[in-house]
Each structure stands twice: as structure tokens, then as C-alpha cells.
Amino acid sequence: MLKIHPTAVISREANLGNDVEIGPYAVIEGNVVIGDGSFIGSHAVVKGPTTIGKNCKIYQFASVGEIPQDLKFKGEETTLAIGDGNVIREYVTINRGTVGGGGQTRIGNGNFLMSYVHVAHDCIIGDYNILANVATLAGHVTIENFAIIGALSAVHQFARIGSYAFVSGMTGVSLDIPPYVKAAGGRSKLYGLNTIGLRRHDFSEETISALKKAYRLIFRSKMKMSEGIEQIESDAIGEIEAVRKFVDFLKTTSRGICR
Numbered sequence: 001m002l003k004i005h006p007t008a009v010i011s012r013e014a015n016l017g018n019d020v021e022i023g024p025y026a027v028i029e030g031n032v033v034i035g036d037g038s039f040i041g042s043h044a045v046v047k048g049p050t051t052i053g054k055n056c057k058i059y060q061f062a063s064v065g066e067i068p069q070d071l072k073f074k075g076e077e078t079t080l081a082i083g084d085g086n087v088i089r090e091y092v093t094i095n096r097g098t099v100g101g102g103g104q105t106r107i108g109n110g111n112f113l114m115s116y117v118h119v120a121h122d123c124i125i126g127d128y129n130i131l132a133n134v135a136t137l138a139g140h141v142t143i144e145n146f147a148i149i150g151a152l153s154a155v156h157q158f159a160r161i162g163s164y165a166f167v168s169g170m171t172g173v174s175l176d177i178p179p180y181v182k183a184a185g186g187r188s189k190l191y192g193l194n195t196i197g198l199r200r201h202d203f204s205e206e207t208i209s210a211l212k213k214a215y216r217l218i219f220r221s222k223m224k225m226s227e228g229i230e231q232i233e234s235d236a237i238g239e240i241e242a243v244r245k246f247v248d249f250l251k252t253t254s255r256g257i258c259r
Helices: 195-200 205-220 225-234 241-251
Strands: 027-029 032-034 045-047 050-052 063-066 079-082 093-095 104-107 181-184 189-193
Touching (some): 027 032, 032 045, 045 050, 205 225, 225 241
Parallel strands (some): 027 045, 045 063, 050 079, 063 093
Antiparallel strands (some): 181 189
């Protein structure tokens, strides 16, 4: 059963699932789809075209689906797609995509966006990531899965952050952060593997050991990155899935890899 506060403003174009709750003075504007069991808090604004999955919680004063902050945007119809089970806290801002960036901003499942997080146009966020307070993503940023972005961090446009990476608070990310590593600093630097996070996610000691070896070959040896990758791929560790993903991330960078 729907639970909509009488002061909420709901567009006739909106499509609300079962057991959706809309709080006082919330605004649902345009073509917005909200999945079963989701909650929109008081004074939150959701603008379409936007799709929100099941069991999401969007807290008070959040702005979801607003037009991109891009001077090239001329009113084209672009979209925002949010998956299931996401928590979007107070004052979070998430913008729709741009035509030049593929036309859609995408957020997967089970993400936790703390207060004042900003997700700009054409960002792609995977599943089960944590973005702490005031973490800021410029346009076209990609975050894979199970990453943690610390408070007051800023990620440059087109940068990528790999799965299970940990980015410390107040970090400036201008280059790609590989999966499984720790990064910190005003101009981010790498500080080894995110071993605590890997163990929390039940990575085996064999896999962690292989990733450590791969990390040393790429970032601690005197070899060029291409030589390190070749060495990893010729070694037995190159057959381990996590190591393959680590190498694939390095090989597909366009901005360059944080060192």
C-alpha cells in the first residue's frame, strides 16, 4: 500500500511501486519510476527521466535526477538509473547523463551514499560501494564494486576506481586507482594492498599473496609497467582470477594509473 504524505507533490507521469513511502513536501517530477518498498524522505526532489529500484531509501533534502552541471547540456532527454537496495542520505546530489557521455548516469545495487555526496553526469557506479560524507565524483567517473571512497575526497572526470579499492579521506584522485589497493593523499598515491578489506570479503590467503606479488612487480620493481604485466602473465599467479582482473584494469587505462 502506498503511503504518500498529503503535502508531497507527485507528477502524473510517475509510476510508483507497491509499498512506496513519500514524505512531507517531497517532489516527484516528470517520468519517474520508483520500485516496490522504496522510501523518499521529506523535501527530497526526484526528477525524471529517472528509474529507482526496489527497497531504496532516499533521505530528506536529497536531489536525484536533476539536469547535469554541464554547459554543453541543451535540454536533451537523458536518464538516471538507480538499482535496488541503495541508501542515499541527506543532501546527496545525483545528476542525469549527457548525450556526449552516453546519455545515462548509472548506480547499481546496495550502495551507501552518505550525506552531501555528489555524483555528476555520466558516472557509472557498480554494486555495494560506500561513498562517505562529501565524497565528490566529477563527470564520467567509473567505480566498480565494493570500493570505499573516504570523506571529502574528490575524483577527477573520467577516472576509474577498481573493485575493493580503499580511497582514504581527503584524497584527490586524478588517475585510475587499480582494484584491491589503498590510495591516499592530496594527489593520490598508492600504499599497498587493501588487505583488511580483502580479508573481510573472504579472499583466500593464496589470492592475497598472489596480489601482493603482482603489486610488487608493477609498483615496487624497476620494471616498466608493460614489463611487469608481461612477467605476471607468464607466472602462475597470472592464472588467478583476481590477478587477471588487476592486470586487465591496468591494460585498459586511458587516464593513466596512480603510482
